Amino acid sequence: MAEKKEPAEGWPVATGDYEVGDPKNPVAVSSSGGHFSDAGVKELLDAGAALVGSCKTENIGLEKQVANIISNPNIRFYVLAGPEVPGHVCAGSLLKMHEKGVDTESHKIVDAPGAIPFIENVPHEAVERFRQQVEIIAMVGVEDIGAIKAKVQECVGKDPGAFPEDPMVVKVGEEEEEAAELEMPLAMSADPFMGTITGAVESARYKSQMLARDYKLSMAISKNTVLGLVAGFLLASVVAIPFIAYLALTGVI
Numbered sequence: 001m002a003e004k005k006e007p008a009e010g011w012p013v014a015t016g017d018y019e020v021g022d023p024k025n026p027v028a029v030s031s032s033g034g035h036f037s038d039a040g041v042k043e044l045l046d047a048g049a050a051l052v053g054s055c056k057t058e059n060i061g062l063e064k065q066v067a068n069i070i071s072n073p074n075i076r077f078y079v080l081a082g083p084e085v086p087g088h089v090c091a092g093s094l095l096k097m098h099e100k101g102v103d104t105e106s107h108k109i110v111d112a113p114g115a116i117p118f119i120e121n122v123p124h125e126a127v128e129r130f131r132q133q134v135e136i137i138a139m140v141g142v143e144d145i146g147a148i149k150a151k152v153q154e155c156v157g158k159d160p161g162a163f164p165e166d167p168m169v170v171k172v173g174e175e176e177e178e179a180a181e182l183e184m185p186l187a188m189s190a191d192p193f194m195g196t197i198t199g200a201v202e203s204a205r206y207k208s209q210m211l212a213r214d215y216k217l218s219m220a221i222s223k224n225t226v227l228g229l230v231a232g233f234l235l236a237s238v239v240a241i242p243f244i245a246y247l248a249l250t251g252v253i
Contacts, residue, residue, distance in 0.1 A: 002026070002161035007072035014064035014172045018053025021045035026159040027152050028075050030055050030065065031082035032091045032140065040145040047149045048156035050075055056085050058093040058114030063122050063172045065094070066130045070170070073133065073163035077155040081139040081148050089114040091140045098136050102127050122170045133163045 004024045011023055019041050028051040029044050035054060036044065044052050051068060055061040069075050078098075084091050093114035100110035102119045109117040119127060137151055 002159045005073045005162040005166070007074065008167040008169045011072050011167075012051060012068040013071045013169055014067040016053055016055075016061075016064050016068070018051055018068075019045065021048075021050050021052070023050050023072055024074050025050035025156070026074055026076045027079060027155045028052075028065075028069060028077070028134070029079045029081065029148065029152065030091075030094075031143075032056075032080065033085035033088075034082035034143060036082075036143075036145065043145055043149050044152055047152040049079075049152050054082070055090050055094070056088060058085075058088045058090045058109070058112065058117045059119065060121070060172070061088075061090055062094055062097065062109075062117075063119055066119075066122055066126055067170050067172045069134055070126055070129045070168040073165065073167055076134055076160055076163065077137055078134040079137040079139060079148060079151055079155070081142045083143065084140055087115050089117075093117045095136060095138060095140075097127065098131050098134075101131060121172050126168060126170050129165070129168050 007023045012018065012020060017035075022045075025048045027049045029049045031052070031054045033054065033056055036052065041052050050072065055065055069078065080091050080094060082091075089112075093109050093112040096112040096117075097109045097119070102109050102124060104124050107118045107120045109119060137155065139148060139151060142148060
């Protein structure tokens, strides 16, 4: 029987749109930009999935996925199914993160196709642990529960046991959640609104990063334009001065 370990206390450690099964199971399933039906989720959990949920952003979303995987050493397979997220390209970005990692200086997922594939809230060691701990089962575009369930069962059948290292715990999204703790009238709980609030925070962050990058790009273009004009003037001078000198010596001017 495969050796198992206790996951981190309070696992899953990062909030998100997911359902939890037996934490000793070896498989996590992502529906990417889609949602499985309640019945479909139950089938996957019963088949041996420890975690089933979606991921819609190629930065905070992936960071939360990493945090929840590495805090449970029992998860050794990550089934990436469901439809791709347009623009964000979360599934494609995750595949590149697993294949090539994250640049330690820029924090950008190497060769990721997503719009803003920057992993800034989890350390490099956490990403490397994720890459070592799980095998990615790429089923992007597949939404058939039967096919995904069969793959989950296949993974369970070859469970290598828990990752040899202890759970690694990283905190993701706490600032966003704290900022979203609003005082509701009549002491109403803010929990029902957290999904909307978190989505708005991530959208605002996305737009601000895009504006910042557009500004940097425009500044770079302006700088290159000035440098081009200066270089052109210098080149013209180098060519013109000898010609003018020749004309002067020959008495033409």
